[in-house]
Amino acid sequence: MAGRYDQNPFEEEQEVNPFSQGGKAKPSHPPNFSGGAFYMTNAGNVPPASNSRLSPLPPEPAEFYNPTASINIPLDSGKDLKKKEKELHAKEAELRKREEALKRREEAAERAGIVIAEKNWPPFFPIIHNDIASEIPIHLQKLCYSAFATLLGLTLCLTWNIVAVTTAWIKGGDATIWFLAVIYFISGVPCAYVLWYRPLYRAFRTESAMNFTWFFLFYVIHILFVIFAAVAPPVVFKGKSLAGILPAIDLIGSNVLVGIFYFVGFGLFCLEALISIWVIQQVYTYFRASGKSTQIRQEAARGAMRAAF
Numbered sequence: 147m148a149g150r151y152d153q154n155p156f157e158e159e160q161e162v163n164p165f166s167q168g169g170k171a172k173p174s175h176p177p178n179f180s181g182g183a184f185y186m187t188n189a190g191n192v193p194p195a196s197n198s199r200l201s202p203l204p205p206e207p208a209e210f211y212n213p214t215a216s217i218n219i220p221l222d223s224g225k226d227l228k229k230k231e232k233e234l235h236a237k238e239a240e241l242r243k244r245e246e247a248l249k250r251r252e253e254a255a256e257r258a259g260i261v262i263a264e265k266n267w268p269p270f271f272p273i274i275h276n277d278i279a280s281e282i283p284i285h286l287q288k289l290c291y292s293a294f295a296t297l298l299g300l301t302l303c304l305t306w307n308i309v310a311v312t313t314a315w316i317k318g319g320d321a322t323i324w325f326l327a328v329i330y331f332i333s334g335v336p337c338a339y340v341l342w343y344r345p346l347y348r349a350f351r352t353e354s355a356m357n358f359t360w361f362f363l364f365y366v367i368h369i370l371f372v373i374f375a376a377v378a379p380p381v382v383f384k385g386k387s388l389a390g391i392l393p394a395i396d397l398i399g400s401n402v403l404v405g406i407f408y409f410v411g412f413g414l415f416c417l418e419a420l421i422s423i424w425v426i427q428q429v430y431t432y433f434r435a436s437g438k439s440t441q442i443r444q445e446a447a448r449g450a451m452r453a454a455f
Contacts (some may be wrong), residue, residue, distance in 0.1 A: 274339060276347070286350045289432070292425050297335075297343045299418045300368070303375070304331040306414055310389040310407035317401050319386060326387035334371075342368055346429065355438045361429065369422045376415035390415065 263275035282290045304327075311319075311327040341364035349357035378390020385393050389411025398405030 282350050289428050290350050293343060293346050296422050296425055297338055300338055301335050303414045303418050304334050306411050307389045310411045311387060313407050314386060314404045317404050323387040338368060355442050358433050358438055359442060365426050372415055372419040372422060376412055376419060
């Protein structure tokens, strides 16, 4: 019974390397199940298989599985760190000094009334700075817009005056009155902006009593000029250089077209005078209510005392 089985069927089979012995392995016969017994036959010329295994791969380095492995980076020495820290502190102190100097200059310029602002009006060709909506307090914006309207009204009046005088010159007038009309426009509009509109704008923005004073002084001159232009008495070159009521009456008989142009100029000057009188009245009311008049008196008294001593 002991020799009945040729091979233990539960024994682990040996691994056969088909590439060993330099030749190819022949297939073995299928297992023989005859006589109810299970046994394996080793047929013919198949040599015994050698116990050959593939060589294992070499182990990977630790850094291959650990991407966050530390990398040796040379650190600066303590002296270098202290040196860089000192440099940073020095630069910071220098920047702080520059900021303080710039702030002092801005404050000095503001006290002196020097305002550097970007030119933004008119939008197609900026020549002045005018931003009432963002720089003027809300309760003063309406009044400031009205004053700005009188500046634009003066520009319109002097422009139409050039047109009217030009027609009078073409219809046989003197060329001198045309040159005077151009001089009125070239000098009147910039002077109006510099002498009374800009001081009022700054007075509304900074509550400066001195700017209010400058405004009142030159705005009264502006009103007197507009009233003079509306009447246009024959004082300079028979008054034909200004489109007022008197030259309009004089010209309507000889030339209807020129007389109509002068009458339109008279109406524009009258409207400008009425609006200007209303503006100065409103500004003066605000000036007294804000207490700036008392401040002006005190400053005038101090100036007189200094001059006396």
